[in-house]
Amino acid sequence: MTELSVSQEVEAFRATFAAIRNELGRMIVGHAEALDLVVTALVADGHVLLEGVPGLGKTLLVRTLSQILSLRFARIQFTPDLMPADILGTNLVVQDEAGRRRFEFQAGPVFAQIVLADEINRATPKTQSALLEAMQEHAVSIAGLSRRLEDPFFVLATQNPIEMEGTYPLPEAQLDRFLFKLRIAFPELADLREIAERTTGPAAPPVQQVADGPALIAMQALARQVPVAGYVQEYAARLVLATHPGRPESVEAARRFVRYGASPRGLQALIRAGKVRALAQGRLNVSADDVAALALPALRHRIILNFEGEAAGADPDDVVRSALDELGAADTGGASDRQTGRRRVQNAPAADG
Numbered sequence: 027m028t029e030l031s032v033s034q035e036v037e038a039f040r041a042t043f044a045a046i047r048n049e050l051g052r053m054i055v056g057h058a059e060a061l062d063l064v065v066t067a068l069v070a071d072g073h074v075l076l077e078g079v080p081g082l083g084k085t086l087l088v089r090t091l092s093q094i095l096s097l098r099f100a101r102i103q104f105t106p107d108l109m110p111a112d113i114l115g116t117n118l119v120v121q122d123e124a125g126r127r128r129f130e131f132q133a134g135p136v137f138a139q140i141v142l143a144d145e146i147n148r149a150t151p152k153t154q155s156a157l158l159e160a161m162q163e164h165a166v167s168i169a170g171l172s173r174r175l176e177d178p179f180f181v182l183a184t185q186n187p188i189e190m191e192g193t194y195p196l197p198e199a200q201l202d203r204f205l206f207k208l209r210i211a212f213p214e215l216a217d218l219r220e221i222a223e224r225t226t227g228p229a230a231p232p233v234q235q236v237a238d239g240p241a242l243i244a245m246q247a248l249a250r251q252v253p254v255a256g257y258v259q260e261y262a263a264r265l266v267l268a269t270h271p272g273r274p275e276s277v278e279a280a281r282r283f284v285r286y287g288a289s290p291r292g293l294q295a296l297i298r299a300g301k302v303r304a305l306a307q308g309r310l311n312v313s314a315d316d317v318a319a320l321a322l323p324a325l326r327h328r329i330i331l332n333f334e335g336e337a338a339g340a341d342p343d344d345v346v347r348s349a350l351d352e353l354g355a356a357d358t359g360g361a362s363d364r365q366t367g368r369r370r371v372q373n374a375p376a377a378d379g
Contacts, residue, residue: 036305039245043069043306045236046094053090053233054083055224056217060208063323064091064182066306070298071246072205073161073181075146075196075327084184084210085142092140093233095242097178100138104149110156114166131168136160139176139239143183147193154200157181161203178242198330205295206320207327252301254312261314261353262296265321268349269329279348283335288328295324321346 043065050061060076064087067074076084085101092099102113115134121127135141136157146154160166164175183204185196201207213221224230267275270287280287300316322343329342 032310035248036308036310039248039305040308042237042241042245043302046091049094049234049236050087050090053230054087055220056213057083057087057210060210061087063206063208063320066299066302066320067205068178068180069242069245069249069302069306070205070295071178072295072298073183073203075201075204075207076182076184076210077187077207078184078210079186079188079212084182085144088140088142088182090233091182094236095140096235096238097139097180097242098176099140099142100135101142101144102135103144104146104153106148106150108149108153110153113153113156114160114168117169131173133173136166137173137175139179141179141181143181145185146183147185147196149194151194151197154194154196158200158203178239178246201327202289202291204327205299206323208323249298249301249305252304252310252312254297254301258300258312258314258317259297262293262300262317264353265296265317265346265349266290266293266325268353269325269345271332277345277348277352279340279345283331283338283340284329284342284345285332285335286330288325292325292328296320299324318350321350 047061047065050065051058054061064074068091076087078084088101089099091097102108111134113134113136115132115137117129118132119127120130143157160175160179161181164177164179166173166175185193187209264275266288267273268277268287269280269284269292270276271281271284273287276284276287296317297312299320300312303316303320304310304312325346326342329345331340331342334340
């Protein structure tokens with residue numbers, strides 16, 4: 027692979043990323059940062075948990091994303107009586123024309139490529155856990171048989187932060203499967219006026235397809251090849267350790283308010299998403315600034331507060347901000363590091379699709 031072809035691949039990646047993001051922005055009013063992070067998570071082959079009050083366009087966002095990429099879309103409305111088989115599918119007894127009976131698998135809605143798990147915290151923990159294997163392994167095991175899900179596979183779950191009655195908090199193992207947790211803020215005045223204009227006037231223009239599944243898989247493979255300098259890896263690792271009480275690297279907020287800090291998946295999320303962010307900006311090297319910019323969405327849902335933290339109304343975001351303030355985000359890399367990154371991308375083996 028020549029340097030020119032690498033540059034062309036990076037430019038194609040940046041252009042496609044921007045096209046997906048811009049088409050989303052054409053249909054969704056406001057939430058610019060959230061849209062950037064949703065596309066970043068998708069290209070990083072991760073999943074997203076959206077937290078926000080009803081009516082903020084969360085369902086429209088996911089449906090629009092599936093249309094932009096021409097991927098199969100499924101919406102699962104989580105309720106207390108939802109069963110795992112309603113998500114995964116089940117074996118049914120069918121009878122052929124000769125009267126012979128056999129088992130036939132009927133796939134559930136999880137066998138789509140973009141899955142909206144709407145109000146995920148309204149289902150019981152048993153039903154929530156039905157998504158664990160699908161999110162981690164991109165496979166589903168039913169009756170002792172593992173069935174592979176079609177790539178790309180992306181889960182976007184929503185939950186309402188203000189209506190807690192009749193809900194079941196997501197288990198830590200479930201939360202840890204999400205690359206990002208995004209908090210969708212209520213729109214500002216200008217955005218509300220734009221929403222009123224778009225949704226009460228003539229029909230909205232149709233969504234334009236700007237990429238497809240194979241193109242997205244190629245983007246994911248390219249992102250995995252982006253090298254990360256040792257100092258950036260160490261910065262990300264120190265950031266994760268700073269959220270753990272009892273560690274010498276921990277910050278004061280973690281020692282006071284945290285029972286358990288971010289998991290190793292938090293470190294993986296910082297690195298994977300950092301690679302995508304770098305490529306989306308036309309760079310072949312991940313900087314400490316990339317890691318710092320992604321710290322809140324990547325770590326906030328992986329920090330478990332202790333009793334004192336709950337009583338004091340502490341927020342995991344404050345713990346992450348304290349860690350960022352203490353560590354700083356100065357990027358000590360330079361042109362030499364970028365050249366090293368370019369050489370490593372050129373020589374990297376092809377990633378699995």
